[in-house]
Amino acid sequence: MYALPPGIAADRLEVTGISCPDCRGVLAVKSEGRDDSLVFECRVQHTYDLAELLAAKEERLEDNFWATITALSELSRLLAELVERGRDHGETAEAVQAYRERAHQVGEQAQALRDIVGGNRPVDLTRTQPGSSAIG
Amino acid sequence: MINDDRVARDVIVIGASAGGVEPLMTLLARLPRDFPAAIGIVLHRSPFYETQLPWVLGRHSPLTVVEPADGVALERGVVYVAPRDQHMLFEAAVVRLDRGPKQHRTRPAIDPLFVSAAAAHGPRVVGVLLSGFGGDGVSGFLSIRAVGGITIVQAPDDAQFPTMPLRALKEDHVSAALSVEEIAAALSVLAPGGALEVGAPRTPA
Numbered sequence: 391m392y393a394l395p396p397g398i399a400a401d402r403l404e405v406t407g408i409s410c411p412d413c414r415g416v417l418a419v420k421s422e423g424r425d426d427s428l429v430f431e432c433r434v435q436h437t438y439d440l441a442e443l444l445a446a447k448e449e450r451l452e453d454n455f456w457a458t459i460t461a462l463s464e465l466s467r468l469l470a471e472l473v474e475r476g477r478d479h480g481e482t483a484e485a486v487q488a489y490r491e492r493a494h495q496v497g498e499q500a501q502a503l504r505d506i507v508g509g510n511r512p513v514d515l516t517r518t519q520p521g522s523s524a525i526g
Numbered sequence: 527m528i529n530d531d532r533v534a535r536d537v538i539v540i541g542a543s544a545g546g547v548e549p550l551m552t553l554l555a556r557l558p559r560d561f562p563a564a565i566g567i568v569l570h571r572s573p574f575y576e577t578q579l580p581w582v583l584g585r586h587s588p589l590t591v592v593e594p595a596d597g598v599a600l601e602r603g604v605v606y607v608a609p610r611d612q613h614m615l616f617e618a619a620v621v622r623l624d625r626g627p628k629q630h631r632t633r634p635a636i637d638p639l640f641v642s643a644a645a646a647h648g649p650r651v652v653g654v655l656l657s658g659f660g661g662d663g664v665s666g667f668l669s670i671r672a673v674g675g676i677t678i679v680q681a682p683d684d685a686q687f688p689t690m691p692l693r694a695l696k697e698d699h700v701s702a703a704l705s706v707e708e709i710a711a712a713l714s715v716l717a718p719g720g721a722l723e724v725g726a727p728r729t730p731a
Binding site for chain 2: 515
């Protein structure tokens with residue numbers, strides 16, 4: 391599935407293959423102005439130029455990473471506490487070992503995602519502007 | 527009286543938000559070329575746009591103003607401006623950049639610089655909060671005070687957007703509330719270890 395539809399036209403919205411960053415609705419695109427700048431719009435008229443869309447998509451991406459890091463960290467912590475608790479609360483040695491292994495696994499995944507977020511470098515959008523090619 | 531124990535306050539960390547560019551330019555323009563302190567600046571900014579911020583802030587300043595790379599040496603007489611989309615930390619000998627979680631919904635944020643500087647440099651740190659909105663910088667101020675550092679805010683009637691200085695005045699025992707020109711003069715006294723004749727600011731209602 392494409393992101394941008396073929397044959398983007400001036401002043402006629404074409405449906406894209408990407409979702410609106412603000413409401414997850416269907417996003418449409420047209421071009422406008424001398425440079426055929428892209429303008430994106432959803433059903434409720436959240437509106438973006440290209441730089442704004444990229445910025446919003448980067449923000450959603452980071453939000454999603456942190457949501458996943460949180461899910462992994464919570465699970466890891468819960469399992470680790472169950473390992474401690476299990477000793478005095480009738481858990482079998484096998485169950486405690488399973489908790490321990492899974493806590494370690496998801497803990498490592500959380501750290502790996504933190505490293506990924508830390509290394510992400512969103513593009514500089516200074517030149518991703520309508521008219522940037524014209525004014526060089 | 528501030529700094530009557532004559533400690534060289536040679537690590538200066540400055541936070542600013544809305545309305546912060548002009549006071550930062552004025553401040554840097556008024557410091558001398560051989561200024562004997564390292565200066566860190568966090569200005570709230572968009573994470574997506576590369577601007578010529580060091581050039582803008584340093585236009586009228588005799589000091590070297592840079593956006594540091596991760597791990598560069600922390601040196602006196604240099605002004606380090608936090609780059610877009612990274613927290614900037616002052617460690618004992620180097621500057622660290624960290625794309626960690628946003629703080630106060632922003633990256634770079636002021637608190638990571640203030641807190642790290644306080645942890646690494648203790649009473650040598652002077653924290654300065656200029657014009658802006660929001661609560662970023664208050665935790666950092668408390669960290670600086672906790673290790674015997676000095677905290678200065680731009681006087682609310684001197685700031686374009688006084689919310690940030692007012693928040694700090696309310697939450698912390700700020701050492702002084704001064705105009706930008708007075709802050710420049712104060713830093714020039716404090717950096718080499720001079721004492722400053724200033725009354726403590728009134729706490730806003």
